[in-house]
Amino acid sequence: MNPDRGVLRKLKGLLGKMPMMLTCQEFEDFVLDYFEGTLTAKENAIFKMHLLVCTDCKRYLAAYKRSVELGQNLFKEPNSPVPDDMPEDLVQAILAAKESEPELGP
Amino acid sequence: MDDTENNPRDSTALEQAIREHGPAMLAVARRLLRNEEDARECVQDAYLRAFTKSDQFDGRSTFRTWLHRIVVNSALGLLRKRKRSAVQTLDGLLPEFDANGCRIEPMWQIDEPLEKVLENRLVRDTVHQSIDKLPDIYRIVLLLRDIEGYSTEEVAQLLDTNVAVVKTRLHRARAALKRLLEPLWTGGEI
Numbered sequence: 435m436n437p438d439r440g441v442l443r444k445l446k447g448l449l450g451k452m453p454m455m456l457t458c459q460e461f462e463d464f465v466l467d468y469f470e471g472t473l474t475a476k477e478n479a480i481f482k483m484h485l486l487v488c489t490d491c492k493r494y495l496a497a498y499k500r501s502v503e504l505g506q507n508l509f510k511e512p513n514s515p516v517p518d519d520m521p522e523d524l525v526q527a528i529l530a531a532k533e534s535e536p537e538l539g540p
Numbered sequence: 541m542d543d544t545e546n547n548p549r550d551s552t553a554l555e556q557a558i559r560e561h562g563p564a565m566l567a568v569a570r571r572l573l574r575n576e577e578d579a580r581e582c583v584q585d586a587y588l589r590a591f592t593k594s595d596q597f598d599g600r601s602t603f604r605t606w607l608h609r610i611v612v613n614s615a616l617g618l619l620r621k622r623k624r625s626a627v628q629t630l631d632g633l634l635p636e637f638d639a640n641g642c643r644i645e646p647m648w649q650i651d652e653p654l655e656k657v658l659e660n661r662l663v664r665d666t667v668h669q670s671i672d673k674l675p676d677i678y679r680i681v682l683l684l685r686d687i688e689g690y691s692t693e694e695v696a697q698l699l700d701t702n703v704a705v706v707k708t709r710l711h712r713a714r715a716a717l718k719r720l721l722e723p724l725w726t727g728g729e730i
Contacts, residue, residue, distance in 0.1 A: 447640025457641030466711040470692070490643040494635065494718075497648045497725065501718035504667045505686045507658055509567070520562035524580050528558055528587045529551060535588060 449487065456484045461491050465498065554591055561604055562587075565611045571683055572615040574672055582618055586611040612688065612698060619676060628675040633716035648725045663724060670720035678713035685710050 450457030456464075461484045467473045468481055485492050565586065569579035589610050590597075597606050636644040657663050671679060684695045685706070696706045 443638060443640050443642045446642050447638075450641055457637075458643035459637045459641040461643075462635055462637075466707055466714075470707075488643070490645040493648055494643055494645045496650055497645075497722075498714060498718050500648075500650050500654070500725075501721050502686060502714050503654050504658070504663070504721065505671060505682065505714075505717060507654065508664060508667050508671075509571070509687055520559055520566065521580075524566075524583065525555065525558050525562065527580075528584050529555060531584060531588055532551065532554055532591055535592065 446488065450484070454480055454483065455487075456480055458484075458488060458491050461488070465495065468495075469499070469502070554587065557590070557603070557607070558587060561607055564604070565607060568608060568611050568688060569615050571687065572612065572680065573618060578618055578622075579615075582611060582614045586614040589614065608688070609698075612684065612690075616680070616698060619680070628677055630675065630678065630712055630716045633719045634712060635715055635719075646722060646726045648722075650725060666721065666724055667717075670717055673720060674713055674716055678709050678716065681706055681709040682713035682717065686714075 447457060449455055450460065461481065464473060464477060464481050467477070473481060485495065562583065566579060566583050569582040569586075570576065573579045573582060586607065590607055593610075597603065638644060671682065674682065680699070681695060684690045684698060685692060690698065692703055692706050692710070695710075696703045699706065
């Protein structure tokens with residue numbers, strides 16, 4: 435690691451131990467709730483304060499968000515349209531299985 | 541569409557329900573089970589359950605939503621019956637920190653709009669394969685929450701666990717997915 439970068443990371447680690455500040459490791463515990471919108475106002479302020487001083491977490495958060503969005507949109511049209519037909523043998527298998535089921539009362 | 545028309549109390553209504561909703565239900569089963577034969581078994585089982593329990597459909601949700609839940613429950617039942625994969629850890633896929641608690645994060649290039657990125661077949665295939673690589677306990681939570689659209693509470697109910705467990709697994713699954721997708725954005729090997 436670049437010596438300057440090593441010093442910088444040590445300073446950042448120390449900064450994270452100050453009141454109302456987080457280390458990146460502590461920041462991680464808030465990420466899900468941040469996206470869920472369930473952080474308290476105080477937690478949200480601390481979370482955002484960390485983002486102001488940490489480009490690694492800022493980059494991480496953007497990549498995390500992008501990954502979630504990719505997953506969420508992967509199966510949505512028009513990228514992955516649901517085929518508009520059902521295998522005929524499966525349709526017939528379900529109907530046949532239904533016919534062989536005992537009739538239920540009302 | 542009038543959902544009461546879809547209530548599969550008779551063969552005609554059942555066939556209509558199969559043809560109308562079957563493709564989407566099969567897609568859900570395929571995503572959860574990753575196996576064509578199991579997915580077909582799941583869908584068949586779900587329709588038969590829907591038929592035999594049609595009196596329980598109270599119209600509070602749409603028929604499609606009700607059926608979707610039955611398919612998910614049926615798929616989860618099949619997954620429980622399956623011999624669970626030995627690999628259930630996310631070793632090497634979770635965020636890394638140095639001794640100072642500082643994040644170790646590669647440089648990402650996220651310039652293109654999401655819609656544009658999703659037009660790329662390689663990206664879509666990689667996302668799909670990456671989700672499939674996750675161990676089941678994480679993959680299922682990610683699918684139910686992020687793709688099938690259930691709330692955290694609903695996922696907890698479906699998996700017979702609590703919200704805290706779902707949230708932990710969801711966050712780890714997302715973080716692991718991000719890690720698996722890194723080669724797409726950092727120019728590494730996929």
